[in-house]
Amino acid sequence: MVRVAHISDSHLGCSQFQLVERKEDARKCLEKAVNMAMRHSPDILVHTGDLFDNPYPSWDDANFTLDLFKKVNEKVYSIVLQGNHDLPYGYRRTQSPVLALQNAGFITSTGSETYLSKTEVFDGKSVDIHMVSWTRPRELQGIIDYIPLSDNISLPFAHDIPSPRDLVPSHFDYVGIGHKHNFWLDEDLDLGRPGSTCIVDWRREQGGKKKLIIADVSSTGNEYSTETLNDVREFKYLTGINITGMGPTEAEEIMRNRLESLSPRKTKPIIIMEVDGTIDSETENELNRADLLRYGEDLLKPLFFHIEPMWSSLGPRAIKLTEPLNMARSIEDYVKQTGEGNLIELLAGLEKFIGSEAE
Amino acid sequence: MIKKIALKDFKAFHNQTFELTPGTTSIVGPNGSGKTSILEAIEFALFRQITRKEKTIKGVEELIRHGRKKATIELEFVAPKNRRLYRVVRMINPKRTSADLYLEKRTEPIESGAKRVDTEIISLLGMDRHAFAALTYVRQGEIDLLSRLSPKDRQENLYDMMGLGVYSKTESKVQKALREMKREIESIDESRARLTEIQDRLPTENEVDNAFTSLDALRAGVGNEDGIKPLETLLMKVKESVAKVQEELASSDLTDKKDELEEDTNIANHLKQLLSSIPGVAEEQLRPHIRHEARAIFLRIFGDRYSDFMIDDGYDVALHNLHGNRVSLRAASGGEDVCVNFALRVAVNTALQKYSIAGSPPGVIILDEPGAGLDAQRRRWLPEAVQGLDSVEQVIVVTHMEELKESADRVISLTPQGKGRQPLVDVSE
Numbered sequence: 001m002v003r004v005a006h007i008s009d010s011h012l013g014c015s016q017f018q019l020v021e022r023k024e025d026a027r028k029c030l031e032k033a034v035n036m037a038m039r040h041s042p043d044i045l046v047h048t049g050d051l052f053d054n055p056y057p058s059w060d061d062a063n064f065t066l067d068l069f070k071k072v073n074e075k076v077y078s079i080v081l082q083g084n085h086d087l088p089y090g091y092r093r094t095q096s097p098v099l100a101l102q103n104a105g106f107i108t109s110t111g112s113e114t115y116l117s118k119t120e121v122f123d124g125k126s127v128d129i130h131m132v133s134w135t136r137p138r139e140l141q142g143i144i145d146y147i148p149l150s151d152n153i154s155l156p157f158a159h160d161i162p163s164p165r166d167l168v169p170s171h172f173d174y175v176g177i178g179h180k181h182n183f184w185l186d187e188d189l190d191l192g193r194p195g196s197t198c199i200v201d202w203r204r205e206q207g208g209k210k211k212l213i214i215a216d217v218s219s220t221g222n223e224y225s226t227e228t229l230n231d232v233r234e235f236k237y238l239t240g241i242n243i244t245g246m247g248p249t250e251a252e253e254i255m256r257n258r259l260e261s262l263s264p265r266k267t268k269p270i271i272i273m274e275v276d277g278t279i280d281s282e283t284e285n286e287l288n289r290a291d292l293l294r295y296g297e298d299l300l301k302p303l304f305f306h307i308e309p310m311w312s313s314l315g316p317r318a319i320k321l322t323e324p325l326n327m328a329r330s331i332e333d334y335v336k337q338t339g340e341g342n343l344i345e346l347l348a349g350l351e352k353f354i355g356s357e358a359e
Numbered sequence: 360m361i362k363k364i365a366l367k368d369f370k371a372f373h374n375q376t377f378e379l380t381p382g383t384t385s386i387v388g389p390n391g392s393g394k395t396s397i398l399e400a401i402e403f404a405l406f407r408q409i410t411r412k413e414k415t416i417k418g419v420e421e422l423i424r425h426g427r428k429k430a431t432i433e434l435e436f437v438a439p440k441n442r443r444l445y446r447v448v449r450m451i452n453p454k455r456t457s458a459d460l461y462l463e464k465r466t467e468p469i470e471s472g473a474k475r476v477d478t479e480i481i482s483l484l485g486m487d488r489h490a491f492a493a494l495t496y497v498r499q500g501e502i503d504l505l506s507r508l509s510p511k512d513r514q515e516n517l518y519d520m521m522g523l524g525v526y527s528k529t530e531s532k533v534q535k536a537l538r539e540m541k542r543e544i545e546s547i548d549e550s551r552a553r554l555t556e557i558q559d560r561l562p563t564e565n566e567v568d569n570a571f572t573s574l575d576a577l578r579a580g581v582g583n584e585d586g587i588k589p590l591e592t593l594l595m596k597v598k599e600s601v602a603k604v605q606e607e608l609a610s611s612d613l614t615d616k617k618d619e620l621e622e623d624t625n626i627a628n629h630l631k632q633l634l635s636s637i638p639g640v641a642e643e644q645l646r647p648h649i650r651h652e653a654r655a656i657f658l659r660i661f662g663d664r665y666s667d668f669m670i671d672d673g674y675d676v677a678l679h680n681l682h683g684n685r686v687s688l689r690a691a692s693g694g695e696d697v698c699v700n701f702a703l704r705v706a707v708n709t710a711l712q713k714y715s716i717a718g719s720p721p722g723v724i725i726l727d728e729p730g731a732g733l734d735a736q737r738r739r740w741l742p743e744a745v746q747g748l749d750s751v752e753q754v755i756v757v758t759h760m761e762e763l764k765e766s767a768d769r770v771i772s773l774t775p776q777g778k779g780r781q782p783l784v785d786v787s788e
Contacts (some may be wrong), residue, residue: 015785022430096724196616205363281639282632285635285636286632315639316643317636321640321644323715324715325486325489325642325715326490326524327526330637330641333635341633344433345626346626346633350529352536353630354533
């Protein structure tokens with residue numbers, strides 16, 4: 001039996017909402033995932049690409065990965081693939097930052113090639129490891145078709161296989177992929193994708209899960225166990241807020257109430273509020289998002305609070321103006337038809353604030 | 360509708376009368392021949408103001424012919440309100456103007472005095488200066504401008520051309536007033552805080568009274584009046600200051616005025632919100648009419664080549680050829696492109712005349728150099744387009760283009776006679 005611990009897409013250096021704190025969070029998330037994997041004492045630790053968010057990582061990130069993989073080097077056979085984020089200008093493997101780790105001898109990667117195959121012995125069994133870094137779909141297909149059948153345990157790992165159900169032959173023992181940030185495991189086809197270690201793009205990852213996949217691979221059949229990987233930062237999504245047909249005060253009230261009902265467990269969470277519905281353009285113009293943000297920040301002391309406007313605007317209200325170019329008349333029509341405000345006061349105010357026409 | 364303009368010592372004109380009839384009138388002349396002066400005379404006669412490139416002329420004496428003491432403008436117009444003929448006579452003297460308004464051929468004025476005549480004319484026309492300008496004028500270069508702008512800028516410019524720009528101008532005035540009120544409230548708060556601080560440091564009235572009582576007791580005990588006198592003066596002073604501070608804190612400047620200002624701020628905020636919402640509503644209301652008018656105008660000119668002309672909500676234009684296929688505006692010729700914008704621009708005026716006022720429309724459209732910035736090829740359809748504007752009673756075209764002569768029912772040609780001399784006027788039917 002060979003035990004494979006599978007993680008992916010740590011995106012070190014990504015700073016969501018341009019928050020510097022998230023860079024530190026990404027490192028902590030990767031460390032947490034590696035520690036979690038090591039507790040299962042695997043034979044192989046595989047990271048299926050996108051170790052860095054940017055092919056030119058900061059010194060902090062580069063040193064961190066060196067330290068991390070050095071620490072586990074003795075205990076496990078580590079594999080790191082090169083994802084699309086690890087490669088400058090798409091395919092320049094010679095400049096990939098993952099090469100530094102490989103040259104230091106802490107991990108195995110595909111080097112400056114797209115594909116590398118190795119045969120290692122674990123637990124008295126020969127295991128063929130096929131590594132495919134990020135590449136074009138056609139080349140990827142060629143590589144997968146080229147992998148010969150063998151009696152050994154065969155483990156292909158690729159950064160991305162666009163539609164693995166159709167592309168991958170069924171004779172492999174476990175196929176590990178990455179690239180997409182949500183967890184997916186098909187135990188019948190022996191296909192696994194752990195998802196990213198931290199939250200990179202909340203819009204796409206909302207509702208999905210991230211898990212560590214532990215696969216016990218043997219020629220008679222695999223056994224899987226998974227463990228949920230939560231982001232070290234607490235994310236609070238406020239969804240289902242509908243402000244259809246509301247005025248600005250009412251809509252703000254509802255948003256405030258939702259904020260007040262929230263009780264974060266950790267300090268400095270990231271709060272994302274999605275607001276949908278259909279409102280008229282006057283409400284849209286008068287919604288004071290700046291004040292709401294300030295209110296939320298004072299109330300919950302988050303690291304970041306974001307209101308996502310998903311509402312649509314109906315345009316101006318249906319009001320019939322008899323003389324659109326006559327200001328006083330239009331104000332009269334408006335006030336009469338909406339029933340808001342005191343007309344006499346407003347007209348007196350108009351005269352008072354504007355003064356006479358003659359300059 | 361304008362019937363007659365008579366100018367005496369107004370700018371270059373020594374003594375000149377222009378008779379205008381229904382239908383199209385072209386005022387043709389080279390640069391500096393006094394074409395724009397005629398337009399300015401019309402505007403001044405009606406509203407006592409002249410807008411020149413959105414800038415008001417400061418002194419009226421600029422309008423008087425050089426070397427003369429006063430100028431006179433006489434304008435006969437049919438009031439849209441009651442279809443009766445009115446005659447307004449304005450005299451311009453340096454620094455002041457006078458005006459009389461006559462009904463038909465009567466010799467006694469029905470209204471005298473500049474201000475009173477202004478108000479009367481506004482009520483006769485049923486609109487103020489801004490509205491009149493938006494309804495009747497197509498200013499120089501506006502058509503060319505529309506054809507050069509991106510759709511988004513075009514929409515903004517059309518807002519102004521529809522006369523809705525006055526709302527945003529007023530809004531900024533209200534905003535200014537709001538800012539001033541805020542500052543005033545702040546200064547009231549500040550002086551209040553200062554007075555309260557002083558009051559805190561001064562003794563209370565009770566304490567002062569107690570001090571007086573003990574002073575009396577002291578006086579009875581010691582009996583030495585001279586030693587006690589300075590203490591008494593000091594205490595009196597303290598008492599005065601305490602009373603003064605209290606009085607100032609309770610004064611209406613600090614209490615009532617603040618309430619008043621806060622109330623005004625609320626009104627101003629509401630007003631500002633209304634002023635920002637109304638243009639959108641008005642535009643929404645006028646858009647279908649503008650669309651309809653523009654389509655009619657365009658198809659009258661190019662109906663033999665295109666079957667449909669559509670304007671979407673962002674004022675982007677789509678043309679359809681006779682087979683019903685969509686033609687990109689880029690594929691259309693330059694002349695057609697300008698014509699599209701001519702139709703759009705004039706449609707704004709005709710739509711406003713028909714649908715934006717409660718009373719009857721003024722029935723005049725004034726086109727100031729419609730072909731400005733266009734070469735002969737790109738403006739060859741223009742005479743036909745001007746001729747086709749039959750939905751308004753009177754069209755006045757001011758231009759230096761000779762070819763527009765043929766399209767007009769009546770041509771007034773101006774020939775300049777040199778600096779300071781009145782241009783030669785020739786009228787042909």
